[in-house]
Amino acid sequence: MSWTDERIDQLKAMWERGLTASQIADELGGVSRNAVIGKAHRLGLQSRPSPVKANEVPKKAAPPARKPAPEAEAPKPAAPVQHAAPTPVRPAAPAPVSAAPAAEAPAAPQPRIISVGPGGFLRQGPGDQQAPIPPAPPRRLVPAKPSPDIAGKTSLLDLTERICKWPMGHPGEPDFHFCGEAVNPGFPYCVEHCGRAYQAQLPRGTRRPPPPLPFGGPRVR
Structure with missing residues (x-):
């Protein structure tokens, strides 16, 4: 939408009243907020300070007031303790000695873990490795005897x-x-x-x- 003289006058009036660029774009219709800001800049209108100050630190909310702790009740006087007569202690009976020591339970066998490699062959574990086979002694090459013919x-x-x-x-x-x-x-x-x-x-x-x-x-x- 083109900027006509009437729309430019409305833009200047609303800009001087302090309306935001979004509010001016809604009132004019057919323009965006950035188009309003760009037109105002080209017309040389006085720029307005941003509502957010750079050095302003947002105020922290005050912590809620703590409730006063209830007063501790005064301790009540302890009742007098009556000492009872000492009871004679009887010696404990000795534990019966078994004739034969209990047999120890056999340890459970550990499960054997076998790893299957690619192709279906079974990999050897640390206990399955065999000693290397010694190499065979070198053969003595005997030259062939020529035919008597x-x-x-x-x-x-x-x-x-x-x-x-x-x-x-x-x-x-x-x-x-x-x-x-x-x-x-x-x-x-x-x-x-x-x-x-x-x-x-x-x-x-x-x-x-x-x-x-x-x-x-x-x-x-």
Whole structure:
């Protein structure tokens, strides 16, 4: 709602009468308390002191008056005490001595608490721990004896860059070994086995056709 001249005059009049900003906002209608304070500040109206003083200490309520304590009554005189004749004291009878001492009751067994860990396994308690098992003595490794069929022949462990690696026999046979002769320089085999491994390719016209497959199967070209 806009501030018209009429509403501004009403604001000034109620401000001078000492009404609060909330009361002025209710009388004008359509404005809030903060809008009234802001408009009064822009109009330059005289500011009013706050009803609450900064240095004022709130007064404490006076403590309730105490009721007077009732006067203590005067003590009454004690009645005379009459002394009776002394009564003779009889000696107490001795307690009977039992023939056999009472048997002690057996102690109740303590409940055993077992903790179940994740996965369902039972954890050991302090009394369930076993002594560590001593480690087994180290085994003595005995090298395997070479087969008598390859005695004096070149095995897989004897191969070097200077030895011919041409296999002799089938790997599953007990006498399987390698050639063991000196290699042809630049080749992994000796001169004899290089002649078998590397063969010159014949011209295309002089090549022989490959033999037919068994049972008349198709040829792979």
